[in-house]
Amino acid sequence: MIQIERLNKSFGSADNIHHVLHDIDLTINDGDVFGIIGSSGAGKSTLVRCINLLERPTSGKIIIDGKDVTNYKGKDLLDLRESIGMIFQNFSLFQQRSVLKNVTFPLEVNGKKMSKSERLERAHELLKLVELDDKIKQYPSQLSGGQQQRVAIARALVSKPKIMLCDEATSALDTKTTASILDLLGSINRELGVTMVMITHSLAVAQRVCNRIAVIDDGRIVEEGTTAQVFGNPQSPITKELLRNDNLTTMSQTGDESDNSSLPEQA
Amino acid sequence: MEWFSTFYETYGDLLIKGTLDSLYMTSISTLLAYVFGIPLGVLVVLTAQNGLHPNKAVNTILGWIINIGRSIPFIILLFAIIPFTRLVAGTSLGVKGAIVPLVVTAVPFVARMVEQSLADIDAGLVEAGQSFGANTWQIVYKVYLKESLPSIIRGAAITFISLFGYVAMAGCVGAGGLGDIAIRYGYQRYKPDVMVVAVILCVVLVQLVQTIGDFIARKVDKRVVR
Numbered sequence: 187m188i189q190i191e192r193l194n195k196s197f198g199s200a201d202n203i204h205h206v207l208h209d210i211d212l213t214i215n216d217g218d219v220f221g222i223i224g225s226s227g228a229g230k231s232t233l234v235r236c237i238n239l240l241e242r243p244t245s246g247k248i249i250i251d252g253k254d255v256t257n258y259k260g261k262d263l264l265d266l267r268e269s270i271g272m273i274f275q276n277f278s279l280f281q282q283r284s285v286l287k288n289v290t291f292p293l294e295v296n297g298k299k300m301s302k303s304e305r306l307e308r309a310h311e312l313l314k315l316v317e318l319d320d321k322i323k324q325y326p327s328q329l330s331g332g333q334q335q336r337v338a339i340a341r342a343l344v345s346k347p348k349i350m351l352c353d354e355a356t357s358a359l360d361t362k363t364t365a366s367i368l369d370l371l372g373s374i375n376r377e378l379g380v381t382m383v384m385i386t387h388s389l390a391v392a393q394r395v396c397n398r399i400a401v402i403d404d405g406r407i408v409e410e411g412t413t414a415q416v417f418g419n420p421q422s423p424i425t426k427e428l429l430r431n432d433n434l435t436t437m438s439q440t441g442d443e444s445d446n447s448s449l450p451e452q453a
Numbered sequence: 454m455e456w457f458s459t460f461y462e463t464y465g466d467l468l469i470k471g472t473l474d475s476l477y478m479t480s481i482s483t484l485l486a487y488v489f490g491i492p493l494g495v496l497v498v499l500t501a502q503n504g505l506h507p508n509k510a511v512n513t514i515l516g517w518i519i520n521i522g523r524s525i526p527f528i529i530l531l532f533a534i535i536p537f538t539r540l541v542a543g544t545s546l547g548v549k550g551a552i553v554p555l556v557v558t559a560v561p562f563v564a565r566m567v568e569q570s571l572a573d574i575d576a577g578l579v580e581a582g583q584s585f586g587a588n589t590w591q592i593v594y595k596v597y598l599k600e601s602l603p604s605i606i607r608g609a610a611i612t613f614i615s616l617f618g619y620v621a622m623a624g625c626v627g628a629g630g631l632g633d634i635a636i637r638y639g640y641q642r643y644k645p646d647v648m649v650v651a652v653i654l655c656v657v658l659v660q661l662v663q664t665i666g667d668f669i670a671r672k673v674d675k676r677v678v679r
């Protein structure tokens with residue numbers, strides 16, 4: 187479980203301070219696929235980066251499985267990060283490492299001594315899971331975007347994290363590839379029990395995989411609830427605005443009449 | 454043909470020794486320049502404002518040192534640091550005496566090139582490295598240096614070629630090498646043929662080094678152009 191308590195984050199120094207996150211309170215339960223949506227610059231990435239302390243909170247607490255990790259340093263910090271996988275919008279694969287070596291990276295850098303053959307074996311297992319075990323000798327630049335993100339997913343999972351952070355993981359992919367990546371993430375969540383925190387600007391993506399959603403605007407959580415609640419009965423004006431601006435073709439599946447009626451005009 | 458054999462008989466040994474001296478001085482100083490320049494460049498990147506260990510004081514001071522080093526013309530530096538050269542190499546003359554000023558002048562140059570190579574890699578890779586729990590040292594050698602290796606190799610070829618030119622200037626301190634030969638025979642003894650051959654050898658060697666550098670960089674680089 188991830189508990190975020192009265193989290194504040196600001197950048198810059200005293201004379202030029204930029205307050206990015208305001209008193210964020212959030213609880214993400216084990217097994218959740220937790221969506222974070224909001225417009226550009228709202229603070230989504232900053233919030234998620236606070237969870238593995240790539241950003242240090244200015245104040246407030248990050249509590250993971252009951253442990254206050256906010257001030258973790260040194261080995262504790264590195265161990266914490268090892269227990270949280272992360273995937274990125276642009277995949278961030280190491281270009282000079284083969285697919286297999288990309289996946290072994292987290293095992294190479296962590297303190298637990300694993301022999302080289304164990305590392306390769308484990309990486310191989312993960313590449314099988316993402317159905318890329320025929321590409322282990324290739325280099326990232328030889329793969330399609332979807333394949334690269336699969337490698338990144340394998341890399342994020344290789345050290346058996348309980349939590350996976352996804353920052354716009356499908357934004358660089360086409361619709362079909364997005365669907366297959368989301369299905370993969372969904373099955374990882376169900377079968378491996380990995381808790382997912384998923385930033386997305388696409389409501390369709392959020393709707394497809396998330397069970398809970400928080401809407402963030404200008405550094406504040408303006409709405410939080412189950413996906414059905416947030417999409418079906420939005421409370422905050424911001425959420426309504428987001429729903430209106432999205433031409434939500436997928437909303438038709440939930441039978442939201444008001445949104446469907448506007449589709450012909452937009453087309 | 455006949456001209457060639459007489460020429461070769463008279464100056465062959467001289468030019469071969471000159472070539473070897475030039476290559477030796479350039480290689481050793483390039484190597485030493487990287488031994489000191491890589492850590493310096495890495496330190497600049499790490500202490501930069503957006504680096505892993507921002508430290509304005511250290512970063513500014515390193516910047517000054519590098520800029521000062523880069524702004525002093527080699528020919529002035531060569532004479533200015535003679536006491537230091539004597540201290541380190543035991544002499545300020547000959548091949549040994551030339552290497553010290555060559556390295557001193559190249560280190561700041563290399564540091565800047567390394568800094569540039571490291572800064573060019575995608576910042577997302579450093580972040581990815583961090584997110585998997587890599588420590589600073591691991592990020593330096595598994596991400597920064599590994600990912601920028603092709604670029605660093607290209608930089609090394611450039612450094613080598615620049616130093617090759619400086620080695621010629623170091624001929625002023627009797628360092629030997631092709632440049633030295635070109636100056637002594639061409640200007641001082643008026644043997645233009647020796648000078649021309651020495652210059653041609655320089656051109657060929659520079660081309661060769663550039664080609665080899667590019668070849669290795671391409672071989673090492675795993676990014677394919679699609």
Ligand SMILES: Nc1ncnc2c1ncn2[C@@H]1O[C@H](COP(=O)(O)OP(=O)(O)OP(=O)(O)O)[C@@H](O)[C@H]1O
Nearest residue numbers: 197198204206225226227228229230231232233387
């Ligand atoms: N390292 C930083 N230094 C200063 N300001 C920052 C830094 N990182 C983020 N910000 C600022 O914080 C705000 C929120 O940024 P963040 O990247 O979290 O937004 P986001 O919701 O992820 O946006 P997007 O959808 O465009 O990715 C922005 O105004 C950004 O300029």
Ligand SMILES: [Mg+2]
Nearest residue numbers: 230231232353
């Ligand atoms: Mg973002």
